[in-house]
Amino acid sequence: MRPHTAGRLSTVLLMAAWAAVLAPLPVFATNGMxxxxxxxxATGRAGANLAVSDRTLALxxxxxxxxxxxxxxxxxxVSLLAPELSAGNAVNDNLEAEDRLFPMPAFGHIRSRPDSKWTWGIGLVGQGGMGATFxxxxxFFGTRDETFTEVRFATLTPTVAYALTEDMSIGASxxxxWADASFRFYPQTSFFNTADPANSFFGVAMQRAxxxxxxxxxxxxxxxxxRLSVGAIYQTEPQSTFEDGAMTVNFAAHPQLGRKVKYDAEMDGFTxxxxxGVGLAWRP
Structure with a gap:
């Protein structure tokens, strides 16, 4: 990077940076996994990696x-995700989820030449996901049972970046x-409501859609x-497919079926x- 002299541009940008940092922003719990x-x-910087993307996994x-x-x-x-989860409802005062560790591996390789403005890279990254077992x-049907959820998501990420100037670059990944999902919702419970069959309940388990x-x-x-760098990113919503799962529905209490029934399963509307995002980095 070539040196700059401090001047009005730096002052204005610094003021804008502090205004952006201090402005109140809404936080949503379901922006993704x-x-x-x-x-x-990046973890040591608490995830501040949009304006300081100077490592291989910046891709x-x-x-x-x-x-x-x-x-x-x-x-x-390799990162380890170790969630601590609890839940409660009208028939459970406090349920603690089983302790589970979710390994999140990542590998990256980048390559550039000193006489080229192009940089190439590729990564294999465990992007996210999680699960909970209670x-x-x-x-609500007089039984004791379990719930289980698990989502896994990893990507192969070819990446290219181009230096527009000594101070500015663009990139694309x-x-x-591939992702899959599994869940169990009271799989051993089967309840047929003779007074109101529409309000019956039949436990379900789905594997690996x-x-x-x-x-x-x-x-x-x-x-x-x-002292100041600015970064911005935009990532599109994935074109998602969740198919070829195996589902078992517990119809043991159903007067006609009286057993567990297996189905092929897929999920719609899950992505x-x-x-x-925009990031600002200030080095005193």
Whole structure:
């Protein structure tokens, strides 16, 4: 990056940066199941990786950032997701989910030449997902049963970045992913309401409905000043498919069926969220 002299532009940008940081923003709990960061460095920065994307796994944060890295670089990382979950309802005062560890591996490789404005990379990343298991739960039908959920999502991510100037770059990542989902909802419970059959309940279990997930991530990075960098990304909503699952419905209490019945299963309307973000980095 070439040196700049401090001046009005830096002052204006610094004021804008502080205004953006201090402005109140809404926070939503269902924006997606992605991790806040990928790689030890980004995690150490608490996920502040849109304007400081100077490592191999930047291809999964701001793909424009890999233009800052010269030569060949490899990176491997494993994160462990260890959620602590609890729930309660009218028949369960407090249920603690079983402790589970979810490994999130990531591998990245980038390559550039000193005489080229192009940088290339590829990553294999465990993007996210999670699950919860609540056992020995009281049901509303006089039984004790369990609930279980699990979603897994990983991508192969070819990436390219181009240096528009010494201070500005753009990049794009194509996420070629696979995801699957499983759940169990009181699978051993079967209740037939003779007074009102429409309000009967039959436990269900579904295994491994999955399919490809494809989307595009675009990035922009600008070193506005030796102390200030600005980054922005946009990621499209994946084209999602969840098919070829196996579902079992517990009709044991049904007067005509009287047994568990197996079906082929698919899920509609379930996907991962689109993303957009702007990041600012200030180095005193």
């Amino acid at each position: 992605y991790l806040v960061s990928y790689g030890a460095e 999964n944060a701001n793909p424009a950032g890999i233009a800052q890295v010269q030569g060949r670089h490899y990176s491997m990382n 056992k020995n739960a009281n049901t 194509l996420n070629l992913g 999955g399919g490809p997930q494809v989307n595009l991530r675009l990035g922009w990075l600008w070193q506005a000043d030796p 991962f969220a689109a993303q957009a």
